Amino acid sequence: MLKNLKNKIESQNSIIGIIGLGYVGLPLISAFFNKGFQVIGFDVDSKKVETLNAGKSYIKHISNEEVDKWRISGKFEATTDSARLAEADVLLICVPTPLNDTRDPDLTYVEKTTESIARTLRKGQLIILESTTYPTTTRDVMLPILETSGLKVGEDFFLAYSPEREDPGNPDFTAAGIPKVVGGYDPQSLELAVALYSQSIVKVIPVSSCEVAEACKILENTYRAVNIALVNELKMLFDRMGIDIWEVIDAAKTKPFGFQAFYPGPGLGGHCIPIDPFYLTWLARKQGLTTRFIELAGEVNSRMPDYVITRLAEFLNEQGKPIKNSKILLLGVAYKKDVDDPRESPSFFLMEELLKRGAELSYNDPHVPHLPKMRHHDLPEMSSCELTEKLLSEQDCVLIATDHSAYDCNFITSHSKFILDTRNFTKLATMTTGIIRKA
CATH class of the missing domain: 3.40.50.720 (NAD(P)-binding Rossmann-like Domain)
Incomplete structure (x- = not known):
C-alpha cells in the first residue's frame, strides 16, 4: 500500500x-x-x-x-x-x-x-x-x-x-x-x-510527530503576537513621552544581532495572529496551567483599536470638533497592506466604534471594493469611495489604517486637512499641507 x-x-x-x-x-x-x-x-x-x-x-x-x-x-x-x-x-x-x-x-x-x-x-x-x-x-x-x-x-x-x-x-x-x-x-x-x-x-x-508540527505553527504565530504586543505597548508609552516609536525601531534594527523589528499598528488582523495564541491558552487551561504572557499580549493587542479611537478623539478635540458628525475617511480595510483579505481586520472595530459615536464615515480600499459581511461585526453595506482631491479635502480626518502600496502618499498628504496615521505611512511624504498625527 x-x-x-x-x-x-x-x-x-x-x-x-x-x-x-x-x-x-x-x-x-x-x-x-x-x-x-x-x-x-x-x-x-x-x-x-x-x-x-x-x-x-x-x-x-x-x-x-x-x-x-x-x-x-x-x-x-x-x-x-x-x-x-x-x-x-x-x-x-x-x-x-x-x-x-x-x-x-x-x-x-x-x-x-x-x-x-x-x-x-x-x-x-x-x-x-x-x-x-x-x-x-x-x-x-x-x-x-x-x-x-x-x-x-x-x-x-x-x-x-x-x-x-x-x-x-x-x-x-x-x-x-x-x-x-x-x-x-x-x-x-x-x-x-x-x-x-x-x-x-x-x-x-x-x-x-503531528504534535510537534502542530505546536510549531502555534509557536510561530504566538512569537509574532507577543512581539507585536510589546511594540504596541511601547508605542502607547512613547506617545505619551513625545517619542516617535517608529524612529526608535529604525534605530534599534541597525543592530546586526539580537534584535528583530516588529511594528505597531491599529490592532492585529488576519486569520492567524489574532487567533492562534488562544488555541494555546485554551490547551494550557486543559492542562491546569495558565499562559499569562500570551494572555497579556492578547489584551494589549486587542485594545489597540480603542487606543486609536482615543487618539482620534483627542486629535479632533484639538480642532474643536467631536467625533459625532465629523467626516472621517478610513483608508484600508484589509488586515495588511497589498492584500484583499479582510479577516479579523482591526478596521472593522474602528468602523463600528466610529459609527457608534455618530461619525459620518466612508472608506477607501483598492483591494476591497465592497465591505464584506463579517460574522462578528454588524456594519452597514458600504462601498469603497473613489479617492479624489475633493473627497480628501472634505474630511475632518483621514484615518490611515492600512498602508497599501497603491496609495500615493503625497497626493493624500497634499489634499487632506487632518491625517491620523496608524502605520507610519506619511513618513514617505515630501509634500504636506495639513496636520498629521500618529496613532
Whole structure:
C-alpha cells in the first residue's frame, strides 16, 4: 500500500484533492499543478467552485490567467461533491479553524470535513491537515473519526499534519517557495507526506510527530503576537513621552544581532495572529496551567483599536470638533497592506466604534471594493469611495489604517486637512499641507 502510493506520488501520477479553496487552498493548487499533478478542489461554497471552473480567481495574488491555465489544461476541476473525495490519492485539508464566542477553538469545519472523508475513505489514501490548530488535533480529533470507516491508520490509510505557511501580499514567498514542516502519525505516514511535499515545495522539514508540527505553527504565530504586543505597548508609552516609536525601531534594527523589528499598528488582523495564541491558552487551561504572557499580549493587542479611537478623539478635540458628525475617511480595510483579505481586520472595530459615536464615515480600499459581511461585526453595506482631491479635502480626518502600496502618499498628504496615521505611512511624504498625527 505504502510503496504503491509513494510511487504514484514520485511519478506525479497521484491525484491531489484540496479541501477548502481559500487563501491557503488556492496557492497549494498552484504549487501542485505547476509540478504536473492532477488536482481536484473541494469546497462547500458553490460560488467559489463555479468561479474557478470558469477560469476566474477571487484572490488577488492568484491571477485570472493562472486559474484559466488550470481550466484549459484539463488537470484541474473544482467541485462541491464530497462523494468525489474517494478519487483523490492525497487529501489536503485547508478549512477554517476560528474561535467561538468564548474564544475557545472551534473545530467544526475540521470535524465535518473529516466526517465527509471517512464516508468515502478507501485504502491507499493519505490525509493531511494543514489548518492551524492546537497540538493533538490530528491524533485525538481527526483519527477517531477516520477510523469509523473500519480502516486502519498506517496500514490502510495514512495521516499527517503540515501547517500552512502563507504570507499574502509578499511577492518574495509563494506556497512552493516556503519550507514545509511535516509531522506524521507514524513513520509510514511521515515518509509519504515528505515524498509528497518534496515534489512541489522548495524544502521539507520532517519532525517526529503531528504534535510537534502542530505546536510549531502555534509557536510561530504566538512569537509574532507577543512581539507585536510589546511594540504596541511601547508605542502607547512613547506617545505619551513625545517619542516617535517608529524612529526608535529604525534605530534599534541597525543592530546586526539580537534584535528583530516588529511594528505597531491599529490592532492585529488576519486569520492567524489574532487567533492562534488562544488555541494555546485554551490547551494550557486543559492542562491546569495558565499562559499569562500570551494572555497579556492578547489584551494589549486587542485594545489597540480603542487606543486609536482615543487618539482620534483627542486629535479632533484639538480642532474643536467631536467625533459625532465629523467626516472621517478610513483608508484600508484589509488586515495588511497589498492584500484583499479582510479577516479579523482591526478596521472593522474602528468602523463600528466610529459609527457608534455618530461619525459620518466612508472608506477607501483598492483591494476591497465592497465591505464584506463579517460574522462578528454588524456594519452597514458600504462601498469603497473613489479617492479624489475633493473627497480628501472634505474630511475632518483621514484615518490611515492600512498602508497599501497603491496609495500615493503625497497626493493624500497634499489634499487632506487632518491625517491620523496608524502605520507610519506619511513618513514617505515630501509634500504636506495639513496636520498629521500618529496613532
